[in-house]
Amino acid sequence: MLANRLLLAAAFRLAPGWAARHAACMFLVPLRRPAPGRSGYVSRETPLAVEAPSGPVAAWLYGRHENPAGEIILLVHGWEDDHLSWAPLADRLVQRGYRVLTLDLPGHGRSKARLASLPVQAAAVAALAREAELLGLTPFRAVIAHSLGGTAALLAATEMGLRAGRFAILASPNHPRLFAGALMKLYGLNRQRTARAFAEIERLVGRSMDSLYLPPKLRQLASPGLILHSRDDRTVPLRHSQENAAAWPRADFRVLDGIGHRRLMTDAGVHEMLLHFVETDAPADAFGLRTDAAE
Incomplete structure (x- = not known):
């Protein structure tokens, strides 16, 4: 997390478009947990x-x-x-x-x-x-x-x-904004940089986050x-x-x-x-x- 914070801080100064895409991709790609053993299943x-x-x-x-x-x-x-x-x-x-x-x-x-x-x-x-x-x-x-x-x-x-x-x-x-906002906060992004990352997320997904609001x-x-x-x-x-x-x-x-x-x-x-x-x-x-x- 510290490495990502430092990377994004530098990238937003030098190449803000790339930085927004990188932050968006990190939000859209899950980390893989170690797989538990299959012995848990009897069936x-x-x-x-x-x-x-x-x-x-x-x-x-x-x-x-x-x-x-x-x-x-x-x-x-x-x-x-x-x-x-x-x-x-x-x-x-x-x-x-x-x-x-x-x-x-x-x-x-x-x-x-x-x-x-x-x-x-x-x-x-x-x-x-x-x-x-x-x-x-x-x-x-x-x-x-x-x-x-x-x-x-x-x-x-x-x-x-x-x-x-x-x-x-x-x-x-x-609402996907819950996790997107929390992640950008962990990365230390301010409001303006978070808005750029959100826009990139929506571009990659092909629809707005608000359109995915469930209620x-x-x-x-x-x-x-x-x-x-x-x-x-x-x-x-x-x-x-x-x-x-x-x-x-x-x-x-x-x-x-x-x-x-x-x-x-x-x-x-x-x-x-x-x-x-x-x-x-x-x-x-x-x-x-x-x-x-x-x-």
Whole structure:
């Protein structure tokens, strides 16, 4: 981070156009975490390859051997994670008789991408859903998605035709400006330089960041939803889920505490909530919560 701060400080003085492009590219390219061991999965996998606008996307189907007729659950990981992050939940779902479809989003795990923007992520989710339909793996009983993967899944649902019986969204940001602004602050960019970097991000993505703001889109989403967010989340502010829940007509909203951000994917208590939401016949009444119940 210090090296990037020094590089950008010098570059904005000498070549501001290059510096803005470099800052934008750093925002649009995820770092790759060390991959966890596959021993976390008990269920057998069937690998898939799906062609998306960004290139081939790696995906896996679990539970096909155990229960070929089981309903399908799609799991979408977040920024700088991969499909293995869902290992504990995937196994529990397979044990309950479901089949589980997962993917590595573009720029993550085994899926390559030059720039992994939010529309690129959403297009990959939509491409996987179309391929799943061709393979007879739809309709999805549910989509469960974490962090930026939830933002991508909701963008795919509201703009790109992704359909599911219900959506469970874990601590998802509703505007890319949240992370873009935080990153530029870490790089020490002032307001003028940040504005140049933002303009370059929008040029590379091909649309404005404001056009990706979720709440106006969620007002038209008819599927039932469950939104979970831990109050102590230091990555995505609680207000993002509050705004998403207030806009989404059929979303229940539960505020948790002491779980943080990434542990939402592996926490046993969260898994119980998700299983209840997936299995109930009336997901809109899963917890009987009002969207304004949170502070």
